[in-house]
Amino acid sequence: MAHADHFLTRLDRLAGREIELALELYRDPELLRTIVAASGLTDSAERLAISLDDPEEGPFLVVTREGAFVTCLGRGMRASNLPVVTRGQLEACGRRVARLRDKLALASRVKEQERKTRHMLRRLFEASDAVSRED
Numbered sequence: 278m279a280h281a282d283h284f285l286t287r288l289d290r291l292a293g294r295e296i297e298l299a300l301e302l303y304r305d306p307e308l309l310r311t312i313v314a315a316s317g318l319t320d321s322a323e324r325l326a327i328s329l330d331d332p333e334e335g336p337f338l339v340v341t342r343e344g345a346f347v348t349c350l351g352r353g354m355r356a357s358n359l360p361v362v363t364r365g366q367l368e369a370c371g372r373r374v375a376r377l378r379d380k381l382a383l384a385s386r387v388k389e390q391e392r393k394t395r396h397m398l399r400r401l402f403e404a405s406d407a408v409s410r411e412d
Contacts, residue, residue: 284346312362317360331364337350
């Protein structure tokens with residue numbers, strides 16, 4: 278991922294917690310792509326604004342449809358003519374992605390446990406005398 282230099286230099290327009298949220302999104306391109314996909318962006322819109330607080334007053338992160346960061350608009354700066362993802366929509370997307378990641382992690386753990394169980398059963402069937410109680 279190429280660094281969005283202009284975006285990063287505009288972080289000073291945001292307050293502390295807003296900077297943290299902006300950087301979380303910056304470091305999580307999968308989440309950002311999910312937010313863009315869920316936004317219902319029309320074919321004619323090349324950019325959208327993600328509201329970090331108020332949907333009209335901002336502050337906003339401006340991103341492209343491909344999920345590249347463009348700039349930050351501080352509180353009071355308008356995201357004129359851009360579709361806006363509200364803070365509520367942002368948080369709902371974040372929860373969906375977190376649940377999906379939790380499910381994938383659980384599936385991975387289950388798969389690993391199944392692999393270990395298959396290995397143990399194979400050992401029991403093929404060389405049961407060599408399997409100790411501790412195994």
